[in-house]
Amino acid sequence: MSAEAAIEVRGLSKSFGEVEAVRGVSFEVAAGEVFGFLGPNGAGKTTTINMLCTLARPSAGSASVAGHDVVAERDEVRRHIGLVFQDPTLDGYLSAEQNLRLHAELYGVERSLVAPRMRQVLEMVGLWERRGAQVLTFSGGMRRRLEIARGLMHSPRVLFLDEPTIGLDPQTRSSIWGYIRELQQSEAITIFMTTHYMDEAEFCGRIAIMDHGEIVALDTPEALKEGVGADRIRIETDDDGATIEAIGERFGLEAQVSEGAVSFAVADGAEFVPRLFAELGLPIRSVSVARPTLDDVFMSFTGSTIRDAEESGDKLRNRIAAQMMGGVRR
């Protein structure tokens, strides 16, 4: 495959009415890369993916996927991408096999190749034995696996996965990650995915952290974690407000309350804990020290944990939904 970028995005924006869902994002994804888009619900991940998949028109900026412009060469882009949406898009009344055949025909896959390709993708997701069963009888995890198989039916150059593991049990989640790694090795394919599970973002080659419609950080998971350069200490106290104040006064550190505990970053956590007990002068109920995680990365860039951000993000999402509803009625 050529060294040219699989996805190139320049100043891409999308507004719904007066709500700016995506505010001028720019990035590149190399061919063969597994690229993750990380952020809370409502951060603009799905809107970005929709623009890259030609499902939504950018308000400003440009993007090309597999070497084709998403606005000017819509059909060329569509020929080369596979899509797995957050919400199911299978025909429940048809069998797994019928769903895949329909997809292959819609995309014009050469007839003689449909059967072997179908067997290959169905075996990969472990559904070959169930190919004749109606999709209605499938569990949520099986449906998602079938959607992934379908997205691969026409050998796309770029596979878009929008929250592929949302709402699935841990076992199915890990097997879906197994397929993604297998795919990366066996087929020349670029994978672009969104997730709001921090632990899953670790599997990506590079991740972009998105918050309030903007990319706030973009690098490999390791580099991002190193960038935080600190361990995270979480303490439970009787008076969080007083504790935060005391930490500021005594140690010159900035602490926040998140998920019911006071947390702050220090260069060396293990060394700091004895000082904390000796000098804080306030009762501490428990303490924990953790190496930096992507959660901390997220926190260091956005000032809140992904779960806290999610709550405010939901409000934005509702506003966008309300705007869109209003827009349709003209």
Add this chain to the structure above:
Amino acid sequence: MEGAGAVVGVQVPARSARSELRAIKVVWRRELIRFANDRMRIVTSLVQPLLFLFVLGSGLQQLSAASTHGVNLKTFIYPGILCISVMFIAMFSAASIVWDREFGFLREMMVAPVRRSSIVVGKCLGGATVASLQGVILIALAGAVDVPYDVPMMLGIFGLQLLLAFSITAFGVMVAARVTQMQSFMGLMQMVIMPMFFLSGALFPVTDLPGWLAFLNRIDPLTYAVSPMRTLVFGQLGLSAEAEAALNPGITWFGWTVPIALEILTVAVLGLIMLGIAIWEFNAGE
């Protein structure tokens, strides 16, 4: 190009007229597969036309015997029932677009590298085919209402049903582009279909109607499907000129009798206009 040889790589061809035809076929065939899987629908959608034909037809016969010139009322309303039966089924076919949107499948079709017009055309052709297949059952009942089994007549009926079902599906798809909730869609369709049925003259001859009813009858598109259907069926009955004039007078516009061909053309043109609007609406949506 591929690695260990295990991977079956496939190519998606560039878009062409052929790929559009293929897309139409795919969508059309899906309608047929789903119809074949849904035996319940085949049975339930027959109930209403059969009720009209045999219960209403036999019941009202007692009242109307004097003025039908010896023609059984069941026979008289048979052409109208042939029309209404395909209407109901075509409406259900169009409703599947609303389901498809609700269950997400519409999205799968919308992102494929094909024109949306192909998807809409495939849907309308699928609805028309399914409805006409159902119509065959009613054609088979001709003997039960004293209509002889004449092959050209039966083919003609089939063709008319196909055309009518196509136009009704196009109408339904046009509505479904805007109305995204199943309940609203069904309610709206009932609200349109039932008056269309009653005004069309499917149950009564269109001569000497009160002025307001005559007007509504002439602007009802279904009128132009019922009239050729009736002409086709009555052609086999050997009616007296007097009976023909009373029961199948033909449609007049300000005293001018509209030729059958123009009536059929009216149905076709209306269907195409609605198809055009449906395509435009689906293209406009993101």
